[in-house]
Amino acid sequence: MSLNILLFAAARDDIGSDYVEIDVPDDATAGDVLNKLSELSPFMAELVPYCRLAIDERYAVASASIQGAREVALIPPVSGG
Amino acid sequence: MSLNILLFAAARDDIGSDYVEIDVPDDATAGDVLNKLSELSPFMAELVPYCRLAIDERYAVASASIQGAREVALIPPVSGG
Amino acid sequence: MTHRVHVELVDNPIVVPSLIDDANDPDVGAIAWFFGVTRRNTGDRVTDTLFYEAHRPMAKGSLEDLADLAREKFDLRYIVIIHRLGEVPVGQASVLVGCSSPHRRDSFDALAWIMDELKRVVPIWKRECYADGTTEWVHPVES
């Protein structure tokens, strides 16, 4: 299946877009998605291991299924405040 | 020597005046002054053991001399804030 | 007994909610506020301005969750969390957190806890714009 992943901050700047479309198996997990995202560029290979995936605006564990997700977002290390 | 002691809060209300005049020896210490004050009334006998004496706007230890003091004040337990 | 929560993401300078009146509650004995402000110097680097970006709906929900958790952990009556997004120049506030409580310790502890958690979990990012013209996203990595 094809999946749009929302991108933010340094990840968005590296990819050059607010989102990226990736292909994953129907039974893919959050961990599978992160692996796929880390293959997009040398920069992403460095950044993604420190990122979390958010499914429908909630942080997801690596084993979480992405089936039925309305929104998937890559959340780099945060720096608000 | 005769000494005016400034009074505050419950001590002032008990004595009915902003200050009280007591007689102490010329070489009296802060501790001697506190003892003298505790003899002024049954209420003062209860309150004074919890009070500190301030000499010239600084808390004084019991052994401090009151000679040369410009101002002596009885400081009941404080409750600002 | 009122429990009020005010959580907001804003794109302009933070307007401080009225300090006493909004938190007014006869059981309140303590009100504490924290302002996080853009600082010029970090180590030997000089900042001109910060730029904040967020996953807005997720950040709003995450701040609301924080406020709810804070009310469970501490005896609070009123919580305000406002985070500014976009450019925040040196000397201006990027974040405001306010609490009220019967006793001061709850407000002090809640302020510190909310700020620690906000910096740990809320999907907001800052980009440093240094005086030398370079810019850099801040993605702190736990060491």
Add this chain to the structure above:
Amino acid sequence: MTHRVHVELVDNPIVVPSLIDDANDPDVGAIAWFFGVTRRNTGDRVTDTLFYEAHRPMAKGSLEDLADLAREKFDLRYIVIIHRLGEVPVGQASVLVGCSSPHRRDSFDALAWIMDELKRVVPIWKRECYADGTTEWVHPVES
């Protein structure tokens, strides 16, 4: 690098110094404020109003000493301590403490420390005026 201290005893409602501007300093990353407010309920007693009295010159000096000590203990840029005297009705502030610092932890810790010390050493006393018409000086005795 500026270090400013503002200590005041006032007989009327506390006017909050402007929150950002007065503490403005490009090395400031954190500003924290604490308001102590007259609370209605303490245990099962209902307070109508509080009345504060002070040894005024000693209290002013004692608050200035506290501000100086706080600047030695914590990395602070700006300290405000304002205590109101006389009658302070329920819902109004009797004390305001504000700090600014490069990092938030210093302001948080300084606020808590200043309030603890203020309640321990500054010659100010409050008299409770209860809703049942009785009044009582508060002279806390360490147990």
